[in-house]
Structures are given as structure tokens and as C-alpha cells.
Amino acid sequence: MTSPVPRSSQDVNNLLxxxxxxxxxDFSGYAPASLxxxxxxxxxxxxxxxxxNLKQIILKDEQAFADLLRSLSVxxxxxxxxxxxxxxxxxxxxxxxxxxxxxxxWHAGCATGEEAWSMxxxxxxxxxxxxxxxxxxxxxxxxxxxxxxxxYDSPLLDTWQRNFKESGGEGDLxxxxxxxxxxxxxxxxxxxHITFANHNLxxxxxxxxxxxxxxxxxxxxxxxxxxxxxxxxxxxSILPGGLLCLGPRETMRFSSVADSFEPVEHEWKIxxxxxxxxx
Amino acid sequence: MKIVVIGASAGGxxxxxxxxxxxxxxxxVPILLVKHHDSGSGTDMVKWLHNRTTLDVHxxxxxxxxxxxxxxxxxxxxxxxxxxxxxxxxxxxxxVMHARPSLDVLFESAxxxxxxxxxxxxxxxxxxxxxxxxxAIRKAGGKVYVQDPETAEVPVMPRAALGKSGAxxxxxxxxxxxxxxxxxxx
Ligand SMILES: C[S@@+](CC[C@H](N)C(=O)[O-])C[C@H]1O[C@@H](n2cnc3c(N)ncnc32)[C@H](O)[C@@H]1O
Numbered sequence: 330m331t332s333p334v335p336r337s338s339q340d341v342n343n344l345l346x347x348x349x350x351x352x353x354x355d356f357s358g359y360a361p362a363s364l365x366x367x368x369x370x371x372x373x374x375x376x377x378x379x380x381x382n383l384k385q386i387i388l389k390d391e392q393a394f395a396d397l398l399r400s401l402s403v404x405x406x407x408x409x410x411x412x413x414x415x416x417x418x419x420x421x422x423x424x425x426x427x428x429x430x431x432x433x434x435w436h437a438g439c440a441t442g443e444e445a446w447s448m449x450x451x452x453x454x455x456x457x458x459x460x461x462x463x464x465x466x467x468x469x470x471x472x473x474x475x476x477x478x479x480x481y482d483s484p485l486l487d488t489w490q491r492n493f494k495e496s497g498g499e500g501d502l503x504x505x506x507x508x509x510x511x512x513x514x515x516x517x518x519x520x521x522h523i524t525f526a527n528h529n530l531x532x533x534x535x536x537x538x539x540x541x542x543x544x545x546x547x548x549x550x551x552x553x554x555x556x557x558x559x560x561x562x563x564x565x566s567i568l569p570g571g572l573l574c575l576g577p578r579e580t581m582r583f584s585s586v587a588d589s590f591e592p593v594e595h596e597w598k599i600x601x602x603x604x605x606x607x608x
Numbered sequence: 609m610k611i612v613v614i615g616a617s618a619g620g621x622x623x624x625x626x627x628x629x630x631x632x633x634x635x636x637v638p639i640l641l642v643k644h645h646d647s648g649s650g651t652d653m654v655k656w657l658h659n660r661t662t663l664d665v666h667x668x669x670x671x672x673x674x675x676x677x678x679x680x681x682x683x684x685x686x687x688x689x690x691x692x693x694x695x696x697x698x699x700x701x702x703x704v705m706h707a708r709p710s711l712d713v714l715f716e717s718a719x720x721x722x723x724x725x726x727x728x729x730x731x732x733x734x735x736x737x738x739x740x741x742x743x744a745i746r747k748a749g750g751k752v753y754v755q756d757p758e759t760a761e762v763p764v765m766p767r768a769a770l771g772k773s774g775a776x777x778x779x780x781x782x783x784x785x786x787x788x789x790x791x792x793x794x
Contacts, residue, residue, distance in 0.1 A: 578683050
């Protein structure tokens with residue numbers, strides 16, 4: 330390819346190496362375009378002139394590193410985001426989950442937790458929550474704190490309600506969240522079935538024996554190589570016959586694990602791990 | 609490797625129709641398109657364009673490679689970015705000036721990845737999104753042309769994207785098409 334290498338790319342590589350060496354966070358497999366953009370936005374908001382400068386600062390100052398980490402994570406999410414996807418889960422996937430005596434679900438890259446709470450509400454409505462365990466993980470500790478607390482801004486409720494209705498949800502979403510002092514508090518009884526945990530998809534291990542893994546809008550931030558590694562991790566974590574859901578514009582088509590999975594639903598990128606493929 | 613990036617907003621569907629329907633099926637430069645969506649489905653927009661151009665039009669899929677003869681459209685609610693290796697990435701980073709997809713995000717990534725190999729067109733729109741990205745492309749040595757604000761359905765966006773560059777960079781739609789063809793044949 331003849332395209333010019335951006336002048337700052339060596340500096341960015343040095344920065345990423347320093348972050349791995351000093352703090353154990355490895356961003357070298359992230360897709361460069363959005364990573365660069367976030368690094369530069371961070372530099373603007375912290376008045377840092379150069380990437381080299383940023384590197385020196387984070388090497389000396391752990392708090393400065395924590396700030397950078399926060400800028401690099403994009404914990405953008407929504408309750409029942411993509412309602413038709415949740416409708417599909419409700420109508421097609423829950424009846425299948427109901428055939429298991431115990432149900433294990435992993436939300437990888439859960440951000441502030443809305444997707445996991447949505448899942449818990451759906452399972453509760455279907456009478457399945459009592460035998461379900463949801464693991465919801467992210468590497469962004471601040472987002473996880475919000476997720477665990479289960480308290481969100483009230484103005485969000487309109488969007489939530491709309492998404493919930495569009496996803497075919499019956500009854501009222503406010504049965505599951507209580508308005509208090511301008512905020513929404515998720516029902517505590519749901520929480521007993523959700524474990525929010527810090528987990529880094531780049532460096533941490535697989536989770537065992539999942540019936541269902543959801544990793545939506547996380548792989549878009551990774552290069553193809555890292556996507557392949559993470560998809561491998563999911564393959565190890567899913568029971569034979571279990572399901573993997575990616576984001577609607579993500580695909581497994583280019584990946585090395587594609588042969589181990591079969592597509593179940595094309596539009597919403599739902600795949601099933603073929604039976605003979607578990608270790 | 610060359611690349612065309614196009615941004616359009618309010619009034620953009622008709623402008624895009626005029627612009628893109630004149631391109632031949634063997635147009636040799638890949639095109640990336642950000643069109644602000646009012647709401648909902650980008651599939652509608654793709655279908656609409658599909659019937660109006662001989663080029664292949666589709667919504668971007670993460671990490672696909674750009675190809676001659678294709679128009680890759682940013683999906684609703686995702687930013688579209690160009691990588692140095694000629695693949696595209698999506699992101700759901702915060703909207704930029706209320707827009708996601710945003711012209712600025714695409715243009716800045718294109719400037720960084722492809723530098724002076726970029727041709728950028730900014731069409732009708734009511735937003736100032738695209739102005740900074742267009743400046744980044746000019747700085748990287750790429751070319752930016754804007755739809756003539758006088759004839760654009762909404763002049764704000766092309767006017768903002770023009771920045772300090774002169775009258776030679778303001779063109780009617782048919783001249784913009786000519787620029788595209790020239791760029792491909794250069
Ligand atoms: C855009 S959010 C997606 C949230 C949710 N899954 C959804 O689709 O609504 C992406 C999340 O991925 C997380 N993430 C990015 N890299 C990660 C990694 N290496 N390990 C774990 N989580 C990661 C970010 O912290 C962020 O919260």
C-alpha cells in the first residue's frame with residue numbers, strides 16, 4: 330500500500346508500549362483510527378502538546394494514566410438497544426434457554442451495564458431469572474461502578490420505555506426501576522443474578538461453559554488480529570451448541586474461528602458454536 | 609491508493625442522486641459516504657441510492673476493505689473511519705456536533721490515513737459538521753470541493769467547510785461530478 334504512514338504513528342506506538350510495560354494494559358491490537366482519535370481528544374482536553382509528552386506524563390503519574398484509560402474506553406450503551414435484536418432474543422432464544430436446568434450468560438464489554446439489566450428483566454418476565462447467572466464484564470472500572478450501582482438518569486426513561494415496547498416487552502418497564510430524586514434505580518432483586526466484574530478481553534482468560542455470550546459494539550474497536558484472538562476466547566467460553574451475539578455491523582466472516590460457528594440470524598449477527606468444536 | 613470521501617446532510621439525497629448517478633460502473637476510486645440520517649434506517653438510504661447508480665452501494669461492515677466500484681455508506685448511529693491499510697472501522701464514540709455518523713470523524717481519519725490521496729466533497733446541509741475535517745484534509749495535502757452554497761438546498765454546511773479556501777473550490781453538482789472523474793483519471 331502506498332498510503333503515507335501518519336507522522337505520529339511511531340510516537341503512538343511508543344506510548345502504547347509504555348502503557349503495556351508499566352501498567353499491563355495492552356492497546357496495540359486496537360484499530361488505529363479511532364484509537365488515535367481518542368488519544369488526540371484526550372491530549373486536547375488535558376492540554377498536552379504531543380504524544381511523546383503524554384507518554385512522559387503517564388509514566389510518572391499513575392493518576393494521569395487512569396485519566397487516559399478513561400478517555401480510551403467508550404462506555405456508550407442503552408437499555409434494550411436495538412429493540413428488534415432483543416425481540417429476537419425474547420421470541421427465539423429464551424425458549425431455547427428454558428430447556429437448560431441452569432443458564433449462564435456473559436456480556437463482554439458491558440460498559441455501564443444497561444444491556445445486562447435488560448437481559449435480567451427479560452429473563453425475569455419469562456420466569457427464567459431464578460436459574461440464571463449473568464456475568465457482565467468490562468475493563469473500565471468506573472463504568473462498572475455505575476453498572477453495579479444500577480442508578481441512572483431519569484430523562485433516559487423515555488428512550489428505555491420506547492425501546493422496551495419496541496422489543497415486544499409487555500407491561501411496564503417502571504416495574505423494574507424506581508424513580509427517586511431525578512434518578513432511576515434498578516430493582517435489587519434482579520441484581521442477585523448479575524455479577525459485574527473487571528475483565529480485560531485482551532489479557533484475561535476465558536469464562537467457562539456459557540450458554541450465551543453477547544459482545545456487541547466492542548470488536549469494532551479492535552483490529553482484525555485482536556478480533557480473532559477475542560473470538561477464540563469466546564469459542565473457549567461457550568458450550569457446544571451455545572450462542573454468540575455480535576453487534577449488527579460486526580462480522581465473523583473474516584475471522585479464523587468462522588468455521589467453528591454457524592450463522593443463526595444474519596441481521597443481528599447471532600452465531601451458534603457447532604457441536605463437535607469444543608475442546 | 610486514492611479515496612473519495614463525501615459528506616451530505618439536509619437536502620443531501622437529491623444532491624447525491626445527481627452527483628452519483630453520473631459515475632460509470634468502472635469508476636476506479638472507492639467512495640466513502642457519510643449522510644446525516646434523520647432517524648432510523650440507513651438501509652432505506654442504501655436502497656434509494658442503489659436504484660440510482662451503477663456502482664455497488666452498501667452499508668459499511670466493520671473492517672471490510674475499500675474497493676473500486678463501491679460506495680460504502682456509514683451506518684446510522686455509527687461513525688465511519690478509514691484505516692491506513694485500506695479497511696474501514698466503525699465506532700459508537702459520542703456524536704460530534706449532534707451527529708453520528710459525523711463528517712469530521714470520517715474526514716479526519718482519511719486525512720491521517722491517506723493524506724494527499726484524498727478527494728473530499730461537502731454537499732448541502734444545515735450543520736457545521738465537516739468543516740474541521742475538511743481543514744484536516746487540506747492540511748494533509750488532499751483536495752476539498754464544496755457544493756455551491758448558492759445552489760445548494762441548504763448552504764450552511766458547504767459554506768462552513770470551505771474555510772478560507774477560494775472560489776475555485778466552490779462548484780455546482782455537475783462540475784463536482786467532473787472533478788470526481790478527473791481525480792479518478794489523474
Ligand atoms: C461501546 S461499549 C458497548 C456496550 C454494549 N455492549 C452495547 O453494545 O451497548 C464498548 C465497551 O467495550 C469496553 N472495552 C473495550 N476494550 C475492552 C477490553 N479490552 N476488555 C473489556 N472491555 C473492553 C469499553 O470499556 C466499553 O465499555
